[in-house]
Amino acid sequence: SQQGEEDPQALSIQEGENATMNCSYKTSINNLQWYRQNSGRGLVHLILIRSNEREKHSGRLRVTLDTSKKSSSLLITASRAADTASYFCATLRDYKLSFGAGTTVTVRA
């Protein structure tokens, strides 16, 4: 069964606004990763947060992890049109990555 579940399924925002998406999972994990996928393209790794970390930053990205609630959030600040894509969280347990169905983000110019 799918481990990660993203929320919302779709998000439409104005350029310059922040975008926040959430991910919930069911079992213990080694780490949680966020990926971006542009329409019909490959996956781009955005950020990895280990199970003993609570928050991580990378450029305009901020990821939080709450292992007690089994949830994570991805915040994209000051969004740009180029951020339009699908975003997936993936949990790693042992060697298997389990992906959610993704959040489709549309950034309007």
Added chain:
Amino acid sequence: NAGVMQNPRHLVRRRGQEARLRCSPMKGHSHVYWYRQLPEEGLKFMVYLQKENIIDESGMPKERFSAEFPKEGPSILRIQQVVRGDSAAYFCASSPMARVEDEQYFGPGTRLTVT
């Protein structure tokens, strides 16, 4: 340092034909993983291989699908007698030998269309 290479990028097969998908991991990586992405869905784990060994094939359909990672050459995902439901994007990832919890680096994927 070249990334994970997959070929072909697009593959069209008629029902009943065989599909062979190739994956060359990043240099120095000896762990290979195959994932399948159906339309409008996330990626699903299929199989995990090390050189000459299948470690976990729990995500592989029981019939028609096989995978190998020989001592020399790329990893191959083989689908025999393809059906329309096999149409999907197939992604390969690799990771370094040291720790399996390390990041998996993904290739660009092979998009299989079965007509």
